[in-house]
Amino acid sequence: MRTDRDETETDEVGVATTRKTFALLEALKDEEGLTIAELTQRTGLPKSTVYRHLQTLTDLGYVIERDGNYYVGFRFVELGEQARSRRVGYTAAKRAVFELGQETDERAVFIVEEDDEAVYVHRYGSLTNTMIGHRRPLHSMASGKVILAEWDDASVTRYVDDVGLEAITSNTITDPDELFDELERIRERGYAVNNQEHMDGLRGVAVPVYTPDDEFLGSLAVFGPTSRFTDEYVHDDLPTRLRDKAGEIRVTLAYG
Structure with a gap:
């Protein structure tokens, strides 16, 4: 049976994962066209962590990859326009x-x-x-x-x-x-x-x-x-x- 402690620990892991994702997005927002090595340096995250998060963001269309450089994708434009026309x-x-x-x-x-x-x-x-x-x-x-x-x-x-x-x-x-x-x-x-x-x-x-x-x-x-x-x-x-x-x-x- 799942305990309240289990749920709390899971929630904390989820929050930490989300923070890492947005740390990468904030880095890309400040200066697009960054490599995995550059993102690792800017965020302080392990290279393997950066790679996994970028793969997920790329699969979802929120980040795009061109010749080893990563950029914010146009999916965010859709979200932004929804906010601006709320x-x-x-x-x-x-x-x-x-x-x-x-x-x-x-x-x-x-x-x-x-x-x-x-x-x-x-x-x-x-x-x-x-x-x-x-x-x-x-x-x-x-x-x-x-x-x-x-x-x-x-x-x-x-x-x-x-x-x-x-x-x-x-x-x-x-x-x-x-x-x-x-x-x-x-x-x-x-x-x-x-x-x-x-x-x-x-x-x-x-x-x-x-x-x-x-x-x-x-x-x-x-x-x-x-x-x-x-x-x-x-x-x-x-x-x-x-x-x-x-x-x-x-x-x-x-x-x-």
Whole structure:
């Protein structure tokens, strides 16, 4: 008869195996085209373990092998697209991001929150989609601060306690009282500004996006160099453009 201890030991083995699989995938994500020897060195796993996991991932189509080098497979694209279209609004936001980027000639993004982090869902203004799915601290971005402004004080306090307010740059808000004051300003004016808080030399503006039922969907933002993102551009021009696009998403969801 199988005991509870047997089940626990089996579970621990399964968790360890899964962690090894994802360690390999993370290594391939950071730098594709790695050999078994290179993956062994990067992950610290035994060569035989790396080989077995790669064989399984290759058989399933999640990893491909070309001339002894391993790459992430397109099966992950299918999973990613399912996540990006999980809500109807996410698909509607894709068009808005593209149009916003075209009209402003700036980098535009649509960002949502997952597990207390800002996640890139759509992006315009890059030769690649390498940022899609990347995660960033909520408190260091205009989009993230828009998300935090949707939360009540208790939820923001929990974020501060659990995640912390790490200084990404010298301009990042690291004081809880300053953060609460900033979130109140965002609620009053309806948009957030990133003043070189995530990367030196970059400013950004973001607004909330709502469904026809007033449910918060995510954050729409544009960002660019401080040389172009003057105070007038940041506070007078861009908030209006962003609100218009956020409104178009809402109308699209209401009427199709």
